[in-house]
Amino acid sequence: MAFAHALGDSSTSSGAPTTKAKRKLTPYLLLLPGGLWLGIFFVIPIFILFMTALQTPLPDGLPGQYIQTFTFSNFTEVLSRPQFLDALRRSFTYASLATLLALAIGYPLAYAIAFKAGKYKNIMLIMVIAPFFVSFILRTIAWRQILGDEGPVLDVMRFIGLASETTSVYPSSFSVVAGLAYNFLPFMTLPIYSSLERMDVRLIEASGDLYAHGLTTFRKVTLPISLPGVVAGTLLTWIPSAGDYINASLLGNQRTTMIGNVIDSRFLGNVDYPTAAVLSFTLMLSILILVSLYVRRTGTDELV
Template sequence: MSVVGHIGTAVGPHETPPPPPRKGRRLLPYLLLLPGGLWLTIFFAVPAVQLAATSLYDPSGSLQQGYAMTWEFGNYADALSAYWPHFLRSLLYAGIATLLCLLLGYPLAYAIAQKANRFKNLMLVCVIAPFFTSFLVRTLAWKTILSDNGWLVGVLRDIGILGSDGRLLATSAAVVLGLTYNFLPFMVLPLYASLDRLDGRLLEAANDLYASPARAFAKVTLPLSMPGVVAGTLLTFIPAAGDYINAELLGTPNQYMIGNVIDSAFLVRLDYPQAAALSFLLMAIILAMVFVYVKRSGTDEVL
């Protein structure tokens, strides 16, 4: 017969239970979390609180005369009513770019994880190689590629997809293409990490049960890779929705996203209350969409 010790381990009737962990060991996990917690507090929590306070300032103030805290919640309603088309455009562009990244990134990630063999590391380097170049430089390169005198527009005109005066630059398509290119690695890497852990024996079992390749993919590969799909779509959609560089360089004011409006409000018009309200609205909308998406996807591994 044995009794259970106070720390949950079984000990014999004449055995001495092990001593409780020392205080230093109990504190070790919290000490390891301390640097990251301080970083988030200083560079995220404190600025977020300040931004929330700024969004409630009296909008009639100015940078020179100062702003008064009047708890002006109407700033949110005014900002939303004035710029709701930019919110919709941002979500639409980000959604299309995320879908394109998924369609392009899934086959690439699968090929790297399951088929690349000794070329796996080389292909991964090729995926992350664009990160060695500035985001701004990459977008400027797309401006050259999509220009009216560029080779791509010339080819599309020759094969009849574009008319003689058709163009890609300064269109919604250019902005979406720029978003897709710049954020594609954020989709590929989580997908690769998920597919690389896939147990090949499960696919062999599906083949032994006479499942077609398409059915094996739908019943085995795709469900097991859903954590990567969810993580990749989140990592792509969230920054794409707040981006403003692609719309600034590849589009016109007709393609401006909410990030362009926030940038202008902060740095050009110096309307800090409205800019802060727009920032919080964007953050609230994205958080709500992410919460619903993760819950509906049924994938808890990304939380």
């Protein structure tokens, strides 16, 4: 939109011919670095990935040797294997659960920072971002200790009688989802915070003035106005969660394999490049479809 706008402006502006030409060029020049970056590191790799997905093994070749063919049989074959479909389905389920969990934690957190934190606002924001200063892998490994059989979570649960001596939460699908929710929590919290922060508090007063009590005000005013932040936060959590393989490999077991783990092992373990490429492609397309359905459903295109 901004691009079209800039072009529109330059076409109506008057001035000496040279200035006019320069003005017309400016938006393209501004787009150049980003465009090059996208071209080299996104469009070309996608093309290579797609070509890889169409390759077939070299007859009598060693493992990992493939020739370029143009057959789509890889797609039909890979997508008929239950093992892969399960992993794909599991990825979306875990990502959705983790997103809901992150939303349940992140929204109240963002609300508290935006409206109730007072002078502690900045400190709380720093605390939300602080985990980024520690490596993603290290933080995830720390969750093994936290959720481990001797860890603080089970200690507390046993103490209040919610868990027995034999209960275990790691490794399990629960620990994977918890890890995902934890790792992407800042991506959920910050967009919600920023949309709440921008909101005029007088709207809340106006709602109360117009006979709405607290809960109704939240439902009718605060939540709809912060919806763009919620949509952004859920996308920023759900998309990377669906493709993540670190949490499943560090906090999960064989029964919690996500699509990322399959791609990883196909690519590096089995040197089965075409299958890995097919799965990557499928993951990308499914995410694209689900996300566009979600964004259309929430109807926030004009608000974002």
